[in-house]
Amino acid sequence: MRYDTTFIGLMVFMTVLLLMFVVYPVASVLIKSFNHEGSVSLVSYASFFRYSYYYKSMINTLLLGTVTTSIVLVVSFSLSYTINKSNLPLKGYLRTVSLLPLISPPFIFSLALIIIAGRRGLIYQFLKISPNIYGWPGLIIAQVLSFLPLGFLMVNNVLQSLNLSFEDASSDLGASQAVTLLKIIIPLSLPGLLKAALLVFIMSLADFGNPMLIGGGLPIMATDAYNLWIGEQNVEMASVFCILLIIPSIIVYVIQNYLLKEGSFVTVSGQMVGAERRKIAWFIKYPLFLLSFFVCLLIVACFTVIFLSSITRLFMINNTLTLQHFSSYAGWKALKTSFTVSSIAAMITSFTSIIFAYILVRKRPRARQLLEFMALLGFAVPGTVMGIGYILVFNRSPLVLTGTLLIIIINISFREFPVGLEAGISKLHQIDASIEEASRDLGAGSFKTFVSIAFPLMGSAFAASFLYTFMVGMITISAVIFLIAPGTNLASLLILRLAETGNIGKASAMAVMLTLVVFISLMLLRIISKKSKVEVLKGF
Known part of the structure; x- marks a missing residue:
């Protein structure tokens, strides 16, 4: 300087x-985790x-992060592929709805799922059955919907910039659309997929509101650290939970911000390309579209029940409109x-x-x-x-x-x-x-x-x-x-x-x-x- x-x-x-x-x-926090009765x-x-409860909490947290990340990647790719490659209607609807979770608190979907599938919820009122939404099912669904926009933005950014000539070259060499998808499009989308995976994984590990609201007592590190601190006053163990929560987050963040910057695929060049968008085979187009549409429909349903619940005295029990x-x-x-x-x-x-x-x-x-x-x-x-x-x-x-x-x-x-x-x-x-x-x-x-x-x-x-x-x-x-x-x-x-x-x-x-x-x-x-x-x- x-x-x-x-x-x-x-x-x-x-x-x-x-x-x-x-x-x-x-x-x-690190120092406190090594403290016991005033000594290191x-x-x-x-x-x-x-204690099995403690290490099961870590296993559950890592498992939740892995499952949530995997589902978010699949749905994000389906949305991005449908929006950028297909000529199906409702593409604008899919894009808009997939980004709606950005404007809401991340645990709003847990609240909506409780209204829909909780005890005496919407499903019970219509079908007289009470699905078990608390625990793994509700937590995974809530996290997937909450973090979907992050995955979609990153994957879509890569997929929409792919040079169409790659697909044309693959087709000219006799490859089917399925082979082109698996061996050309997905590999070229790996930078976006990997960055999305790392970010969603970090967000899942750090998530507090969803496990607290719909976890159903499932051991998760973020909420367990809170309970150890507030409920049991066990500061040292809460610090241990925090340190073990930091380690995967730091590793992922270093990979995201330092290692991934060193390498990339060139998919946009300065040469003019006259490639035309090809028709997608039905066995690729419709499954991806249906998956995307179903997820977006679920997002809309969650926002709808939150709004209806806010303007009725007691939703599905006393539906009198009120402010x-x-x-x-x-x-x-x-x-x-x-x-x-x-x-x-x-x-x-x-x-x-x-x-x-x-x-x-x-x-x-x-x-x-x-x-x-x-x-x-x-x-x-x-x-x-x-x-x-x-x-x-x-x-x-x-x-x-x-x-x-x-x-x-x-x-x-x-x-x-x-x-x-x-x-x-x-x-x-x-x-x-x-x-x-x-x-x-x-x-x-x-x-x-x-x-x-x-x-x-x-x-x-x-x-x-x-x-x-x-x-x-x-x-x-x-x-x-x-x-x-x-x-x-x-x-x-x-x-x-x-x-x-x-x-x-x-x-x-x-x-x-x-x-x-x-x-x-x-x-x-x-x-x-x-x-x-x-x-x-x-x-x-």
Whole structure:
């Protein structure tokens, strides 16, 4: 980095913040996991592998992640193939519906499945049978529907850019459509499939709301860590759960962000191609379409029952229309608190991530890779880990933050910091450095150049970072459930608690209101992303 006291000071300040609010909490969880009665010990780890309930929780979590990821990949590919390769109707419907889960809290599908197939649910009212939706069936379905948009966006982005001449060449050489699909299209789609698999797997491991709501007591690491901490006050074992939850997440995240960047398939060239879209054989087209249509129909059904439940007194029992569920004082207060917390967190994230991106790209400090890894760590670590880490660190002097909204704001800010950082870096790569050099040649200092030239040009990245952080902050749950103080509520936590206590009408009303707020944010984010070419949700 060129000698520049202002930016050196900013870099030191940002490094201290990352060490304090990202690295230190994670390190504290690691240290606590080796603590036993005040001394360093492996007793907690030995206990974890000695008791079957504990290690079954890890097996269940990994199994759930694997099954969810596999199903999401199959459905994502079916959707992408149908939308990009077929001439069937309803392609626009499939694309729109497959992205709807982006605008809702991730556990909204658990709530909907309880209304549809829970005890005295919709299926029981019509067929007088009570399917067992709790446990594995409901958890897998809820996670698949929740994380489907992430898989679809990545797979679709690769599939829609495939050069049609590859398929023509395969056909000209005598290969059938089935062979072309298996040996040409799927292998060329592997980068998108693998990235989607890694991201969905991480999201499944970190998921808290769905196992809590529809898990039916199934041992899952994220919720078990919460129960160990809150219910049993077993801090050491909760920390062990967190560390064992971190390991696969970190491995997957390193593969995603470092190894996969080193290799790719070239599927888009600069040569003009005159290939025409070929007709797809019925035995490929219709099964993929039917699978896609069924999943999208299930998504629509879930959103429909949530809405109907919010405007009826007691859905399927007393269907009198009412808006009383929307008049809850606690609900509006929780929504206001979520709005305030998310807005402040988004502002902090936007400013700090843009400044840090400028330092990394323009000043190129020697420890750039290490600093970037520290910044990305908060996104890779499950929210449960960060929640417990924050309690361990900020529940004692010199910085006591527990019981305040500030600790939630800081947690959200640094959890979503990597998204703003990547948006800022992407935008800076689009800005010619000579513009800033001209400013300095005219006598402006580095900081004034940043404030007057670079920052305004990075305005779209700032807005994208703000909206994304705000949107995620409104629906987050896994970390903040550890940090929320008694007497305070966030909208996402209130929905979860209302659903757990059987107050489905109010929970549905809150879910509808929260979904509308996130939907507006997502539409603004989409507009900004398109106009500025800053890819926050690539492919949306």
